[in-house]
Amino acid sequence: MVRAACGPPSRNLILRRDAFRRCRNAEPMPRDRHPSFIRVPEGNTASEGAFGQRAQPVVWQRGGRTVRHAATPVGVALVRTGGFTVARLPFRCMPAVHPNLLVIRRRYLGDIVLLGPFFANLRRHWPQARITALVERPYAECLSLHPAVDAGLVLPAPRGRLGEWWQLLRRLRTSGFSHVFDLDNTAKTAVLTRWTGAGFRVALLHEMPPRRPWLYTHLAIDPPAQHESRSIVEYYLHALPPAGVPVITHEVRLVPRAADVSWAQELLGRLPGGPVPAGTRRLLVHPGSRSPFRLWPPERFGEVCRRVRTELDARVVFVAGPGEQSILQQILPHAGADPLVIDQPLSVSQFAALAAQFDLLLCHDSGPMHLAAAVGTPVVALFGSQNMALWRPSGDQHTLLQPSMPCRNCVAPGVCVPGDAYHNYCIRSLGVNEVFAAVREQLARPAGHP
DSSP: OOOEESSSSSOEEEOOOTTTOOOOOOOOOOOTSSSEEEEETTTTTOOOOOOOOEEEEEEEHHHHEEEEEEOOSSEEEEEEEEEEEEEEEOOOOOOOOOOEEEOOOOHHHHHHHHHHHHHHHHHHHHHTTTEEEEEEEEGGGGGGGGGOOEEEEEOOOOOOOOOHHHHHHHHHHHHHOOOOESSSHHHHHHHEEEEESSSEEEEESSSOOSSGEEEEEEEEOOOOHTTSSHHHHHHHHTTSSGOOOOOOOOOOOOOOHHHHHHHHHHOOOOOOOOSOOOOOOOOEEEEEOSSSSGGOOOOHHHHHHHHHHHHHHEEEEEEOTTOOHHHHHGGGGSSSOOOEESSSSSHHHHHHHTTTTTSSSEEEEHHHHHHHHHTTTOOOEOOSSSHHHHHOOOSSSOEEEEOOOSSOOOTTTSOOTTTTTTTTOGGGGEEEEEEEEHHHHHSSTTTTTT
């Protein structure tokens, strides 16, 4: 065996002497072998680089003979044996037969859900690739619902335990990632991206200047005007072309676990009133939001649900997430007699399975909105002043309600911050009749039809 002395990032190459002259390409070591080594197989004559670019030859000498070796434009490694240099071989951009991919997107729930097409296009382009995603802990479970994702890594809290950070850094350094897609481009994720030692490192951004651009090999810049006028899904997909990955699908699809689907069906069967009679439509209501500025008044939620029960004879079920019980308690007195409530904490996968059992979800612009849409459930979503084009749920079967923008008759003068979607109460301009009409129209549609 011959070891290679490589420049930064520090790694080693292992070459077989009997394959040394004829090698033309490299592939990752099998997963059960040490990931920081690269094996050069015998007889491999491919000449395409890891990024789909035509490789540039590197000339080296051995035994007085000049040999041309296929290499990509991004760096070479000096291979040494017996104390002297015998070859210059490509290092960081060794083409991988089965790429090892890392996607970084820290938060939030809706953002992680809408990464579905990004993962799916990577899988279509590299069927044998290993796809890993790095997210914050509250959103890690969502990764298990993406069919194309193989594994997840958890980003510790900024003031998390030192041991957690050490374990993450070790995993990033030793996993042998060939491609890293940083969809956040923060100072921290830029450093983590470079720390992996991957040969391909792209940052996605829509605001200039980029953060620490010298730590990447590529930048994918989305013009601000274009960014604000299309779905966030299209923004994510903008990071694929630099890697030579074509965009084939835009579908957002989550697959709930079979155990959670069975649990959801059993739970609904135990609710007061028993199983839903055939032909009865089912409405799931999630009235929470992570921002108090985006909450529709509870008495209006209750009035809409009361009318849905009495005028449309539909089954209405309320569900609330952690910290949202107080909102629910304000709604129930206005929702009519004996409202049905699921008050137990639900995991992300359980909520996705539950939403799939209903004909419609009534909610705010929120993570649960995107979860329901991704499992095929239509939604009636209430927006304030946030960008509806950017954050719309996937699919055409939904009804999105928003007051006329820009705001003309402010409902909270002196409190709202004009132009700041996170600090105004524009959602309060939506009326009960408007929301009820949208719910009635959706429930009147045949099940399974947009």
